[in-house]
Amino acid sequence: MNTARSIARVFCCFTLVAVAGCNLAPPYERPSAPAPAAFKEAPAADSTWFPAAPADELERGPWWELFGDPVLSGLVAQVEVSNQNVAAAVAAYAQAEALVKEQRATLFPSLNVDVGATRLGGKQQPTASTFHGTLNASWEPDIWGALRLGVSGAQASAQASAADLAAAKLSAQAALATDYFALREADNEIQLLTAAVDAYSKALRITRNQYDVGIAQRTDVLQAQTQLETTQANLVAMVGQRERLEHAIAILIGKPPADVSVAVAPWDAKVPAIPRAVPSALLQRRPDIAAAERQVAAANAQIGIQRAAYFPNIGLSAAVGPASASLPRLFSASSLIWSLGLDAAQVVFDAGAIAARVEAAGAARDVAIANYRQTVLTAFQAVEDQLSTIRSLAEQEANRRAASADADRTEQLTLNQYLQGQIPYTTVVTAQVTALNAREALSQLMSSRQAAAIALIAALGGGWQPPEPIATGGS
Numbered sequence: 001m002n003t004a005r006s007i008a009r010v011f012c013c014f015t016l017v018a019v020a021g022c023n024l025a026p027p028y029e030r031p032s033a034p035a036p037a038a039f040k041e042a043p044a045a046d047s048t049w050f051p052a053a054p055a056d057e058l059e060r061g062p063w064w065e066l067f068g069d070p071v072l073s074g075l076v077a078q079v080e081v082s083n084q085n086v087a088a089a090v091a092a093y094a095q096a097e098a099l100v101k102e103q104r105a106t107l108f109p110s111l112n113v114d115v116g117a118t119r120l121g122g123k124q125q126p127t128a129s130t131f132h133g134t135l136n137a138s139w140e141p142d143i144w145g146a147l148r149l150g151v152s153g154a155q156a157s158a159q160a161s162a163a164d165l166a167a168a169k170l171s172a173q174a175a176l177a178t179d180y181f182a183l184r185e186a187d188n189e190i191q192l193l194t195a196a197v198d199a200y201s202k203a204l205r206i207t208r209n210q211y212d213v214g215i216a217q218r219t220d221v222l223q224a225q226t227q228l229e230t231t232q233a234n235l236v237a238m239v240g241q242r243e244r245l246e247h248a249i250a251i252l253i254g255k256p257p258a259d260v261s262v263a264v265a266p267w268d269a270k271v272p273a274i275p276r277a278v279p280s281a282l283l284q285r286r287p288d289i290a291a292a293e294r295q296v297a298a299a300n301a302q303i304g305i306q307r308a309a310y311f312p313n314i315g316l317s318a319a320v321g322p323a324s325a326s327l328p329r330l331f332s333a334s335s336l337i338w339s340l341g342l343d344a345a346q347v348v349f350d351a352g353a354i355a356a357r358v359e360a361a362g363a364a365r366d367v368a369i370a371n372y373r374q375t376v377l378t379a380f381q382a383v384e385d386q387l388s389t390i391r392s393l394a395e396q397e398a399n400r401r402a403a404s405a406d407a408d409r410t411e412q413l414t415l416n417q418y419l420q421g422q423i424p425y426t427t428v429v430t431a432q433v434t435a436l437n438a439r440e441a442l443s444q445l446m447s448s449r450q451a452a453a454i455a456l457i458a459a460l461g462g463g464w465q466p467p468e469p470i471a472t473g474g475s
Helices: 002-019 063-067 070-082 084-105 146-212 218-252 280-285 287-310 353-419 425-459
Strands: 110-120 128-139 313-324 336-345
Touching (some): 063 146, 146 287, 218 425, 287 353, 353 425
C-alpha cells in the first residue's frame, strides 16, 4: 500500500499548508459607540458605576418575581415553552447552529465510494464483465483562509441568532407582564365601577322617592338615571377590555383564548424599587445590541472571503481502488489502480467583478456598524425615556392620591347637602363624576407605573443588577 501512503502524504502536506494559511479579513474590533458615564434621567447618587463589560450572555434571572405575583410567575413560565414567536426563534437558532456545522465541514476532505459492475458484448466480440470499486477523495485546502472565515462568519451569525432568541423571550415576557397588570388594573376599575353603579342606584332610588313626595324635581331623577346608565355602559366596556387582555395573554402563552381564563384577584399595585443610579454598562445586557455587534463580525469576515477570490483556487483529488474482469480477483493486489490530481484556477480578467464584491462587502460591514451604533443609541433613548416616565409618575402619585381622597369627601358632602335640600342635584352629579374620575386616574397611574418599570427592565436587557465581566468570542 505504498501508493496509498503516498496519497496520504500529499494530503498531509496540503493540510499543513492550509493550517498555516493566511487570514484576508481586516482585524476585527468591536465598533465604538457613544456611551455616557451616567443616564441623564437617573437620580444622582454616590453609587459605584461599573466599567463596561459585555454581559449579554449572563442569565438574566426571573425579573418578574420583583413584582411578587405568583399568578404572573406561573404565566411567564409558559412563555418559553409555548410562545410561538419564541419557538420560531429557537428554530432559527438551531438552523444557525446547523449552518456552522455545515460550514466547518468544508475544512475537511470529502470521501465517497464508487462500486459498480459493467457487462459489455456484441456480434463481433464476446461478452465480458468488468467490476470496480473506488475510494474517491477531494479537498480544497484553505490556503487563503476563506473557509475558516466562512466558519467564523457562521459562528457570529449563530451568536446573533442566539441573541435574537433572548430578545424574543424578553419581548414576550415583558408583553405578558404588561398585559397581565393591565388586566389587574381592569379588575380594579371594574370593582370601582361596580361600586359606583351600586352607589348611583341607591342615589336614584332616593331621588325617585323624593320626587314622589314632591321634594325633588323630575330633572333630578333624569340626571340620576343618566349618571347610572352611563356608568353601567362604562362597566360593560371595561369588562370587554378585560376580556381582550385575557385573549392577548392566551396568545402570549401559546394557547387558544378559549382555553385560558385568568381569575379575578386582588390587584397588588406594587412597583419594584428603582436603584438611585443605573449603570449604563447594563445596556450590554440587551440582546439586540449583542445581535447587532455579532452581525458586524459576520460582515467583517465576508470581506476576507471576497478578497480570497484574488488568489488561485487550488483543489486536490485522489482515487484508489481495484478493477478486474473477475469478481473473485477484484480485491487482489494486482488489480489495484490509483490516481492523484491537482488543479488550480486563477481569474485572469473579470472586468473588476472581484474588486466590486470586496467593495460591496466593505460597504455591508459599514452598514452593520451603523446599525449597531443606532441600536446602541436607541437603547439609551429607551432607558432615558423610561427613567423619565418613572420619575414623573412617582411624583404624580401623591397628588393623585390626595385628589382622589378629596373628591371622595366632596362627593359625600354634596350628597348630604342635597338630601338636606341645600344644593341642586347637578352639584351632586358633578361631584360623583369628579370622584369616580379621580379614582380611575389613580388606578391608571399605578398601572402606568408598573408598565414603566417593566419597560425599563426590558430596556436594560432584563434587569438592572450589575453584570460580572465575561469574555465573548470575537472573529
